[in-house]
Amino acid sequence: MAALLTTLALLAISWAVHLIWWRVRRPAHQTLGILLVFFFVPVLAGSFAGESSVLRSGDVAGMSLLYLAATACYLITYAGVDADSPSLVLIRTLQAAGEAGCSREQLARVITDDAFVAPRLHALRRDGLVAPSGSGFMLTRRGRRVARLSVILARLFGVHAGG
Amino acid sequence: MTGQTGWLILAPILGVAADFMVHVILARLAAPAGPVRIQFVSIAAGFAVTLAVLAAMLVDLPVTGGDRVALSAMHLMAFACLGFILFNVVNANVSSLRIRMLKEYLARDPVPLDDKDMFLRYPAREILEGRLDRLQSGGQIEARDGRFRVSGRLVIAVGRFFAALRALLLGPGS
Numbered sequence: 129m130a131a132l133l134t135t136l137a138l139l140a141i142s143w144a145v146h147l148i149w150w151r152v153r154r155p156a157h158q159t160l161g162i163l164l165v166f167f168f169v170p171v172l173a174g175s176f177a178g179e180s181s182v183l184r185s186g187d188v189a190g191m192s193l194l195y196l197a198a199t200a201c202y203l204i205t206y207a208g209v210d211a212d213s214p215s216l217v218l219i220r221t222l223q224a225a226g227e228a229g230c231s232r233e234q235l236a237r238v239i240t241d242d243a244f245v246a247p248r249l250h251a252l253r254r255d256g257l258v259a260p261s262g263s264g265f266m267l268t269r270r271g272r273r274v275a276r277l278s279v280i281l282a283r284l285f286g287v288h289a290g291g
Numbered sequence: 292m293t294g295q296t297g298w299l300i301l302a303p304i305l306g307v308a309a310d311f312m313v314h315v316i317l318a319r320l321a322a323p324a325g326p327v328r329i330q331f332v333s334i335a336a337g338f339a340v341t342l343a344v345l346a347a348m349l350v351d352l353p354v355t356g357g358d359r360v361a362l363s364a365m366h367l368m369a370f371a372c373l374g375f376i377l378f379n380v381v382n383a384n385v386s387s388l389r390i391r392m393l394k395e396y397l398a399r400d401p402v403p404l405d406d407k408d409m410f411l412r413y414p415a416r417e418i419l420e421g422r423l424d425r426l427q428s429g430g431q432i433e434a435r436d437g438r439f440r441v442s443g444r445l446v447i448a449v450g451r452f453f454a455a456l457r458a459l460l461l462g463p464g465s
Contacts, residue, residue, distance in 0.1 A: 129361040131296075150460045186296035190365050193300045197372030204379045209457045214422050215386070219450040222432060222441045229438035232423075239419040241410055248388050249409060258396055264403035267396045275397035282384040286318025287326045 131187035135194050142169040143202070158210060159203060166199045211247065214239055295352055299362060302344040303370035310337030310374055314381070326385060327429065334374050341370040386425070388413060 146165045155161035183191075208216060221238050222230055252258045257271035267275060282288070314333035321329065345366055349359050383390050395412060396404055423439065426432040431446040432439050441447055 129357050132361040132365040135365065147460060151462070154461070184296060186298075189297040189300045190362070190369065193303065194365055194369040194372065197303075197369050197376065201372045201375050204376065205456075208453055209460060214388075214418055215426060216450065216453055218419075218422055218426065219431070219441060219446055220454065222439055223447060223450050225440075227440070229435070229440040231438055232419075235423070235439065236416060236419055239415050239422070241415045244388065244415055244418060245410055245413055248392060249406060252389060252392060257393060261403040264405040264408070265396070266403045267393070267400055271393060272397065272400065275393040278384055278390050278394060279397065281380065284315055284318070285326070285381045285384065286315075286322050286329075287381060287384045 130182050131184070131191050134183060135191045138170050138173060138195060139198055141173070142166045142199075145169060158206070162203060162206060163199075166195075166202075170195060211251070212243070214244055217243075296354070296362060299345065299348055299366050300369070302341045302348065302366050303373055305344050306337040306341030306370040307373040307377060308337075309340040310334055310377055313337070314377075326381065330378055330381060334378065337374055338367075338370065341367060386421075388418065 142165055146162055149155070149161065149165065217238055218235060221235065225234075252271070253265070256268055257274060258265045259268050310333045313336040314329060317329045317332060318326075345363055349362065352359070352362075354362065392409060392413065395409070423432070423434075426446075427434060429443075431441070431443045433442040434440075441450075
């Protein structure tokens, strides 16, 4: 029982530290900031607990797996907070419209090139996946690796892009 | 006994491996079922494997009833997280515009691509149509008399969750 409660407590403390940091001043590299918080909280907690810990040595594997997997899930969820997903924006807009709903034209005023296409092109450059080359942009070595991996995964899972 | 509970991590790892394998097999055998249905079936298969492995391993462990429940919950939660990660990896290949753009650059590699080409290839109107189709086929929104409305309770809850998280982290009105 102690292992589960300790892991949940560590996740809650990490999230609280992340919340306080973000409310004081959001870091420039947000993903890195979240990773730092979620790394240092358990490390510091472990060094304070030391020998007095009530945990069994065997529990550490399960605790680590849950903690790391939950942190990865949070990073995925945070991507929806940091950058607007078109689906989330549509749902928010339709929710705000209530029973009256929205026409296709009203929704087209929300999903625009400026709001969705341009920021994603910018993000590819910011993350070092594409770089200027001649008259346009080309994949960097890292970008090529990510793109090839995506192609392999799409083939493996039999998925086709759309919207 | 102290080290024995460590082996329980095999349950969620085998569970997510089963989730992965079932998805790959179903994508070949039952492609018309659609990626979302395939994902739910493979997650259910992964969950069943996790549960079965946990049950088999816990039966011989000298732990209390309370610990048995807590260890099961912890490893099922770990599987839920791993399943969520796999679900999002698959979905990113369906809907992530960034991934689609990267594939576009790859298809034209080593010829550079202009932003204008990208705007022509991925117009916002096409993104809107794709999302409306997907949200309608998933039952999250409905169209009546040429107007779209939210129709699923789950999607309302998800929308509220993201709005609340955003307000909490980035401040109200962000």
